[in-house]
Amino acid sequence: MTKNKSPLSIVVFIFACLYAVITLGPYVWSILTSLKPTSELNSMLVNFSTLTTENYRMILSEFPFLRWFINSAFVALVVTLGNILFNSMAGYALARIRFPGREFIFMIVLGLMMVPGQIVMIPMYILLSKLGWVNTYYGLTIPFLTSCFNIFLMRQFFLTIPKELEEAATMDGLSRFGIFFRIVLPLSKPALATQFIFSFTGNWNSFLWPSLLTSSESMYTLTVGLNSFYGQYYQYWNQVLAGTIILTLPTIIVFIIFQRYFIRGISTTGLK
Amino acid sequence: MKRFYGVLLIMVMLIGTILSGCSTGNQNAQEQTNQPAEQETAPEAVTLKLGIWSSSPAEKKIVEDQLALFKEKYPNITVEIETIVGDYMQKLQAEMAANTAPDVFYLDSMPAPQLMDAGVLEPLDEYVTKNSVDIEDFQPQLLDAFRWNGKLYGIPKDFNTLVLFYNKKMFEDANIAQPPTNWGELRSVAQKLTKDSVKGIVLSSDVARFDAFIHQNGGYLFKDGQAALNLPQNAEALDYYTGLIVKDKVADTPQNIGVGWNGDAFAEGKAAMAIEGGWMIPFLKDKSPDLQYGMAELPAGKQKATMSFTVAYAMNQKSQHKDEAFALLSFLTGREAQQIVVDSGLAMPSRISLFDAYKEKYPERAAFIEGADYSVPYQYGLLGTNLQKAANNASDAVIMGQAKSAQEALDAAQKEVAQ
Amino acid sequence: MRKRYILEVIDGYLFLLPFIISVAVFLIGPLIYAFFLSFQNFSFLTPQKAQWVGLKNYLDLLHDPVFIKALSNTAIYAVGVVVIELILGLILALIANSNIRGKTFFRVAYYIPTVTSTVAVSVIFLYLFKADGLVNNILSRFGIQGPVWFNSVRFALPSIMMMAIWSSVGTYMVIYLAGLQDIPVELYEAAEVDGANEYQRFWSITLPLLRPVIFFNLVVSIIGALQVFDQAYVVSRGNGGPLNATMTVVLYIYNKAFSEFDMGYASAAAFILFIIIMALTIIQRMIFKDETN
Numbered sequence: 003m004t005k006n007k008s009p010l011s012i013v014v015f016i017f018a019c020l021y022a023v024i025t026l027g028p029y030v031w032s033i034l035t036s037l038k039p040t041s042e043l044n045s046m047l048v049n050f051s052t053l054t055t056e057n058y059r060m061i062l063s064e065f066p067f068l069r070w071f072i073n074s075a076f077v078a079l080v081v082t083l084g085n086i087l088f089n090s091m092a093g094y095a096l097a098r099i100r101f102p103g104r105e106f107i108f109m110i111v112l113g114l115m116m117v118p119g120q121i122v123m124i125p126m127y128i129l130l131s132k133l134g135w136v137n138t139y140y141g142l143t144i145p146f147l148t149s150c151f152n153i154f155l156m157r158q159f160f161l162t163i164p165k166e167l168e169e170a171a172t173m174d175g176l177s178r179f180g181i182f183f184r185i186v187l188p189l190s191k192p193a194l195a196t197q198f199i200f201s202f203t204g205n206w207n208s209f210l211w212p213s214l215l216t217s218s219e220s221m222y223t224l225t226v227g228l229n230s231f232y233g234q235y236y237q238y239w240n241q242v243l244a245g246t247i248i249l250t251l252p253t254i255i256v257f258i259i260f261q262r263y264f265i266r267g268i269s270t271t272g273l274k
Numbered sequence: 275m276k277r278f279y280g281v282l283l284i285m286v287m288l289i290g291t292i293l294s295g296c297s298t299g300n301q302n303a304q305e306q307t308n309q310p311a312e313q314e315t316a317p318e319a320v321t322l323k324l325g326i327w328s329s330s331p332a333e334k335k336i337v338e339d340q341l342a343l344f345k346e347k348y349p350n351i352t353v354e355i356e357t358i359v360g361d362y363m364q365k366l367q368a369e370m371a372a373n374t375a376p377d378v379f380y381l382d383s384m385p386a387p388q389l390m391d392a393g394v395l396e397p398l399d400e401y402v403t404k405n406s407v408d409i410e411d412f413q414p415q416l417l418d419a420f421r422w423n424g425k426l427y428g429i430p431k432d433f434n435t436l437v438l439f440y441n442k443k444m445f446e447d448a449n450i451a452q453p454p455t456n457w458g459e460l461r462s463v464a465q466k467l468t469k470d471s472v473k474g475i476v477l478s479s480d481v482a483r484f485d486a487f488i489h490q491n492g493g494y495l496f497k498d499g500q501a502a503l504n505l506p507q508n509a510e511a512l513d514y515y516t517g518l519i520v521k522d523k524v525a526d527t528p529q530n531i532g533v534g535w536n537g538d539a540f541a542e543g544k545a546a547m548a549i550e551g552g553w554m555i556p557f558l559k560d561k562s563p564d565l566q567y568g569m570a571e572l573p574a575g576k577q578k579a580t581m582s583f584t585v586a587y588a589m590n591q592k593s594q595h596k597d598e599a600f601a602l603l604s605f606l607t608g609r610e611a612q613q614i615v616v617d618s619g620l621a622m623p624s625r626i627s628l629f630d631a632y633k634e635k636y637p638e639r640a641a642f643i644e645g646a647d648y649s650v651p652y653q654y655g656l657l658g659t660n661l662q663k664a665a666n667n668a669s670d671a672v673i674m675g676q677a678k679s680a681q682e683a684l685d686a687a688q689k690e691v692a693q
Numbered sequence: 694m695r696k697r698y699i700l701e702v703i704d705g706y707l708f709l710l711p712f713i714i715s716v717a718v719f720l721i722g723p724l725i726y727a728f729f730l731s732f733q734n735f736s737f738l739t740p741q742k743a744q745w746v747g748l749k750n751y752l753d754l755l756h757d758p759v760f761i762k763a764l765s766n767t768a769i770y771a772v773g774v775v776v777i778e779l780i781l782g783l784i785l786a787l788i789a790n791s792n793i794r795g796k797t798f799f800r801v802a803y804y805i806p807t808v809t810s811t812v813a814v815s816v817i818f819l820y821l822f823k824a825d826g827l828v829n830n831i832l833s834r835f836g837i838q839g840p841v842w843f844n845s846v847r848f849a850l851p852s853i854m855m856m857a858i859w860s861s862v863g864t865y866m867v868i869y870l871a872g873l874q875d876i877p878v879e880l881y882e883a884a885e886v887d888g889a890n891e892y893q894r895f896w897s898i899t900l901p902l903l904r905p906v907i908f909f910n911l912v913v914s915i916i917g918a919l920q921v922f923d924q925a926y927v928v929s930r931g932n933g934g935p936l937n938a939t940m941t942v943v944l945y946i947y948n949k950a951f952s953e954f955d956m957g958y959a960s961a962a963a964f965i966l967f968i969i970i971m972a973l974t975i976i977q978r979m980i981f982k983d984e985t986n
Contacts (some may be wrong), residue, residue, distance in 0.1 A: 010891070011793075018788045022802040025859070028817045029805055040560065061904075064331075088711040092855060101705035114720055115916050116970040117727075118943045121952065121963040123367045124737055125723035131372035145719040148712045151736040151913065155868070158909040162875045162902070192871040203808045213360035214368055221361070225810065228327065232357040239816060246810055253808035254801065261800050264790070264870045364951040371737040388954055392738035479935075531842035532824030659952045663932055670935045674846055690759070 028235045034261065036244035043240055057244035061231065067248075069220055075252070077212075077223060078205040084147030085201040092148065093156025094182055096123060096166070106159070119210075127214055137217045152197050159193035160186065195263035203253045211244035224249055245274045276544040320598045320627065321352045324414045325369075325379030327362050330555065336618050340611040343601065370394050370590075377593040378603050381428050381586050384662070389588070390422035391656060396589040397402055402605040410627045412607075414658040418585045419651035427608040428586030432621035433643035434551035436486055436580045438573065444472070444546040453547075453570035457490075458513060460573040464524035467546040473612050474524040476536045476545035478516065479673050481665035482581060482652055483536075483549050487511040490575030491648050496654040501661055503668070503688040509681040516672040516680060525672060541565060551583060552642055571641045582649035584624065622646070630662040657691060664690040723914075731960035736955055760962060762937045763945040766850055769943065771918035773854045778914050781858070782865030788865065790873045800870075807863030814860045815927040819843060822852060843928050849938040853924045860924075861917070865910050873899070874907030892930035908981040912974055918943070919970050922947065942966050 035043070061067060096108050097102075126134070126145070135141035142256070162187065171181045208245040209225040216222050222230070228245045322340075328334040334357070341353050356376050358365050369375035381389065389395055396575050402409050412430060421427035440453050448467050454460040456570070464474025471682060477483065486609055491514075494508035502508070518525040526545075533539045540548035541561040548554070549572065572580050587603045589596065605611055612623040616632050622642055623632060629643050654661040667690070670676070670681040677683035706713075731751070734744040754760050755786030789800045806814065821827050823843040842852040876899065882896050900907075922943040924935060931948065933940030942962065951957035 014788060014791070015793060018793060018799055021785065025806050025863075028814075028821065029809075032817055039416055042773065043561075048736070084711075088715075091708040092712040095705045095708035099701055099705040101702040103706065107709060112912070112974055113967075113971065114716065114724075115913075116967050116974065117724060118920050118922075118946055118963050118966060120922070120943060121727045121960055122720065122723035124371055124950075124956070125726045126719060128372045129367040129719070129723065131374050135404055136372070145715065150716075154913070155909060158905040159871065159875065161905045162872070165713075173704060174770075178701075178708070182708075192874040196867055196871040200864070206723075207808065207810055209360070209810075215706050216843050217374075218354075219357070219358045226359050230357060239820070242816060246816075250805075250809050251851045254805060257804050257808065258797070258801060261797065261804075264800070264874055266866075272790060328975065361951060367951065368952065371740070385952070392736065392954075394738050421943070527844070528922070529841050530824055532826065532841075577860050666932065666934060667936050674935060676846060676936060 032243045033247060035177065035240050038240045040240060043238070058248070060241065060247065061245055065227060066219060067227070067229060068109045069120055070222050070224045072260050073142075073204055073222065074224040077139065080139075080143045081146045081205045082201040083199060084143070085152055086197055087151055088148045089152040090156050090187065090190070090194065091182070091195065092153045093158075094160050094186060096157040097160035098152070098165075098186075110217060111150045111153050111157075113273065115154070123210070123214060130215065136215060141215045141223075142212060142221075142223070146210050149204075152201060155197060155200070156190075156193060162264055163189055178243075191263045195260040199257055199260050202256050207249075208255050292488050319352075320376065320595050321354060322349060322595060322599055322602055323356055323376035324353050324602065325356050325366065325376030328357050329553075332618060332620055332622070335619065336614055337606075339614050340606055342384060343610060343614075344605050347605065347657050348598075348601060350600065353602060363491065370592075373592055375590050375592070377590050377595060377599040378587055378606075379590070381585050381588040383586070383651050384658055385420060386420055386428065386586070386653065387655045388658060390420070390425075390427045391446075394591050396591045396593065396596060396599075397593075398429065398589065398603075399426050399513060399598070401596075401604075402426065405600065405604060407577065407604050408621060411504070411627050413580060413624055413626055413646050415646070415649055416586075416624050416650055419584055419653050420586045420588070428588035429603060430584045430624035431607055432587045432612075432615050433582050433584035433624055433646070434548050434621050435582045435642050435649050436483065436551055436572060437641040437645060438570045439540055439548045439550055439554055440568050440570065441540070441543065441546045442568055443544040444543075448546075453568065454573045455571075457575050461518060461522060461524065464518060464547065465522065471544065473526045473531065473539075473545045475547040475549075476528055476531060476539035477519065477525045477549070477671040478536055479527050479666065481662055481669070482583075484512060484515045484669055485585045485622075485650070485652070485665070486514050486549070486579055486581045487575060489579035490572070490577060492576050494650075495665060496657060496661060499655055500692040501654075501657055501664075501688060502679065503661070503665060503691065504684040505521075506681070509679070509684050512669060512672065512680040514575075516669060519673055520675075537561075540567075541666060552619075552639070556620065568609070569639055570639045575608060578645075578648045580645040581648050583652050583654050607682055661691050664688075681693075700766050718806055727960045730957050730962065731964050733957045735957035735960075736954045741959075746957070748956050752811055752963065753958070754962055754965060759937060759940060760942075760945060761942045763933070763942045766938070766940055767919055767921065767942045768853055770850060770857075770921055771915060773851075773932055774857050774918045774921075775911070777858050778865055779910055782862050782910065783869050783903075785862065785866040786869030786873060787895075790870055795872045804863040806848055806860045807867075809860065811860070811923040811927055814856060815924065818856045818859075819854070819928065845937045846936050849928075849935060853892065853921075853928055853939055856928075857918075857921065857922050865914065867909055868906060872903050876902045904981065908977070915973055915977070916970055919966065919973075 003242065034048050034053070036057055037055065038048070039052055039056065040056055042049060042052060092111075096104060096111070130136055130141045130145070133140075134143075167185055167189070168181050171185050176184065207225060208223075209229060212223045213226045216226055219227075228249055231245055233241055292642055299487060307504040310600050319636050324337075324338055326334075337355065342353070344351070344353065362380075362382075363448065366379065366675050368376060379393075399510055401407075407429075409426075409429075414432040414434070416433050418428070420426060420430065444467055445451075445453070450466060454463045458554050460475070469475040481495070488508050488511040489510035491507045493505050493511055495503050495508065496503065528539050531539045533542065533544065536545075536550050537554055537557050538552070538561075539545040540550075541558055543562075543565075558567065571578065586598060587606055589599050589603055593599045607624065609625060609628065612628050614624050615632070616628055616635060619636060623629070629646070633643055664687040666678070668680070668687040671683040671686070672680050677686070721905060723784045734746050734749075736742070744856070785803050789803060792798065822829075824839075824841045828842070832839040838846045842848045862903045863900060880898050880902075880940060881894055884898060889897070920943050921941050925941045926945045926947070927938045927940045929935075929944075931944070933944050933948070933953075946962045946966070949962065
């Protein structure tokens, strides 16, 4: 917050750079490795003259990559939109509206996060197969339109928004839905952006469930598709890492787009 | 306010239409697969699901080639491949519980007893008799891995045995003419080959490798439904195996060498010998195409022994089209389809009548076939992965110095399995 | 007044309706089912052979040395990972929220590991930490003989912890970051006028106002840490080795359920874990109890 170069800010800057090296280093190494030809995999050194995009070309051409990409994007977007709307509503009710059973429902939200998902996978699979949703977009999206994690997240954020504005709006005769959509949501951009990032990356990267639910190659999401590819090429780190980079890029782009909502002032100036 | 509800409504409708639009294609596909079930009167339209995993593109190609031949013979049967991604047994279990499992599927020897015991597989004996399948042509040890209470539940599609891979150049440099043939030679040869950055042999702390030594020493980890981990002859074998690493220091584990698995250590020239199966061959060709290596039978202890790894085709007990499913199963394990396995060189055919064809085509790989007769299937009955884990812990404990002796480690493992 | 109260109740449940429907249909049913399984000798392969065994699964678990080992590994893991993640996450968020040059760059840099798949992260770490890998290479320059990280009884669990922190601290950073946005700038300006320095502002404004967010991060990170599975699964290839050093509770549950087909036993283990997490969450809620007001 201070603009002069205090000793503290220099220390902070050095630390910031060091940690960036720790997080980015392995990433840089992955990208370099993904560009290596298989014959040079063993060498720790990077021979820049032999770097090739062959690994990427191989993945993109030998697999129905576009289809998987579209499946993943579609599933992640539908789930994320549902999450943004439904979790915000639920989180708001749990934070702001007073009604009997609120504490109980909140405990259920917390409680459901505590059960290891592995244990309900087969019962859920049986249920979806009874609904005829195995290997369909329904099965990949509808059970995930709400998320306890994000409801909890939104509740905590709504708790930090000052009540005065809502009270004023009630005086003006706005209904609960009016207050929520017109006053609360516009004030919650950082929280909504956070939820968008989490929901999108979470669904984009989810593997266990899509791998259980999809059985035809045309329904695979990118993670399942790439894992079928990992299974076959696991000995070739260059190709595995090329696949990973392809998988990771969209989530990084989503993050870059939405992180700009974390700019001080947008959400809170004008309050109080 | 109204605008918000408008937007909300449109969004919900949009999601709804997209969902229904996108899934119609798939629902049709599902209905199509279900239709033949209702149209029993028209036998020519049957669709079967074939469940496989795919550990390499070449493996998947074998199945596709086999199915192309199958289609010529049985134009009425359509086969859909379901390649299971992720944990195979997990998905199979879920699909069986929900009645969506494939009609015919891969079955590894290790989890086979659980499935055979559970009664979810169709016994094949009747079909074998009815269709007069020459079942005696299959290597008996492999077939036995899929027998339970006297009934046959799977027909092996191919197999692999463990052999000794050795680096020819390193052998020449150390003036060793022949690969070792017994435990003593193995130790002394490994001794000669060990240098600063090279170990004589790479040995993984894995029961799938050292169990061969246990059988060579006349021991066994499992017999008649019971774990027998701590027999003295087992301890002796494990002591020899781990001793090469801990006492003689002529061997090491891939982890200690700094690689992922035995194959890496051998390919990178960090070990002069390795005990692996036929999957090494395509791997080495890819990773170190210039490496000159040979394959020999495993050195013998009191007797010869090696492990065999086999996968069978099994039939879902709930399949709607069992006769067609058996037609598929017996075709995939038939001579014609097995010839494709031979040609691919990826694994060995499970039919004895094709052994000669295999040896002729790959004379340098004779050791794999020689091993078939004295091989032991990698399988521990219903104890399965439980015993496997306990045994691995025992060798880990010895190698990492957490147990005083092999006997002590195996005693602990026996206790672990027993409860 | 009464009418307004009823309207509030209706609104409350209307807002929660999508959540209630989706949870009731897709989660509660399977959960209750799993709960019943935990009192049975049950396998999905042979549902017809299921036997009611009462509390036997639970009692057996308490005497199962591998399960106890898994519990203690998970506890060690959780303590280490949660403490470091919460502190490091806050530091990174403060950095990424300050006027530091290249703010966006740092945000992206810190968040990248979070979006990378576990398989890839494991591949990268296994490579960096292998016996003759980069890390040991650097250590040897300082005369330190590095261990075989992932395959050593002593270092395997700490290695996995390190990996988990590296790959998920970005999540907590992002949550803190969004929380920091909600603190009105005016408060800092007023404090500055009063002559408070940066440390005082941090302790008296930032930290207290972040309370709900810290509570969230604490609860979520403990739940996440106690359910650790992915890293242990990938690094140990599913078996929790070496010598159960990386056996976690959920990995244990997974193995019981999917490779030993013992779903009843696995369900009982899952509910023991559930009870532990539940107790911890209730304690945390008591400590933070005024956060709702």
